[in-house]
């Protein structure tokens with residue numbers, strides 16, 4: 455597939471995990487890609503590997519003027535901007551009663567405000583060139599609560615609804631805005647979980663597909679939403695989670711039932 459030939463994509467958090475897999479996917483499908491990340495060295499390494507289709511921009515997505523510069527640099531380098539993937543993010547643990555103001559604000563700035571900054575900078579460019587596609591990385595943690603990561607839950611929940619609001623506002627500009635909601639994915643962000651045997655057993659037990667996701671599996675969904683294959687899809691949250699959110703959260707009856715309930719016997 456060459457869905458992104460002659461198109462330009464900007465990927466934040468592009469040096470690692472889901473972002474890096476998406477950069478690879480966009481390049482494989484013909485795009486020129488700006489790899490933006492706080493980790494400038496990581497971005498450079500990926501760009502060296504992928505060659506002339508890519509360039510890099512070191513950015514803290516929590517800094518709105520740096521985000522403006524990132525979008526400007528992308529247009530200066532490649533001449534246009536067709537796809538913005540707002541993906542950079544961090545996670546932190548701590549229940550609400552333990553969070554400092556600084557902790558809370560950093561999560562909200564990096565995981566939520568960054569999405570607004572990126573869209574605010576990109577939308578005028580896309581509108582002027584006749585349209586574009588934006589994909590935001592939310593999370594299944596934006597759809598439900600988890601234990602011990604309330605700031606992240608709040609930020610990702612807001613990304614889900616911000617995505618819908620921007621989708622409505624900019625549909626007539628021919629700009630589609632969608633979100634991807636990954637479940638647990640094997641990336642450096644959750645290295646502790648990936649490395650923990652206990653966590654892997656839990657994922658096996660709780661996820662209907664029995665495992666964590668791979669970054670490439672999220673990248674495939676991102677590429678779909680960013681491509682013309684999704685031309686009539688906007689404001690959608692595409693859940694990519696091996697089925698973990700299809701259950702109610704009750705125990706797996708098939709695993710624990712001593713006998714099957716029989717409607718004919720009651």
Ligand SMILES: NC(=O)c1ccc[n+]([C@@H]2O[C@H](COP(=O)([O-])OP(=O)(O)OC[C@H]3O[C@@H](n4cnc5c(N)ncnc54)[C@H](O)[C@@H]3O)[C@@H](O)[C@H]2O)c1
Pocket residue numbers: 466467468469470471472473490491492493496513514515516541542543544545564591592593594635636637638639640641642643644
């Ligand atoms: N891995 C998971 O299980 C999972 C699940 C759901 C959602 N997500 C989301 O996916 C996105 C990507 O995460 P990942 O799992 O690929 O993690 P990752 O740590 O592998 O990659 C995140 C990248 O973002 C960069 N980054 C962090 N803070 C930044 C900042 N302030 N400015 C610019 N770049 C910054 C990091 O340097 C890193 O390269 C995040 O938004 C995360 O919340 C991840």
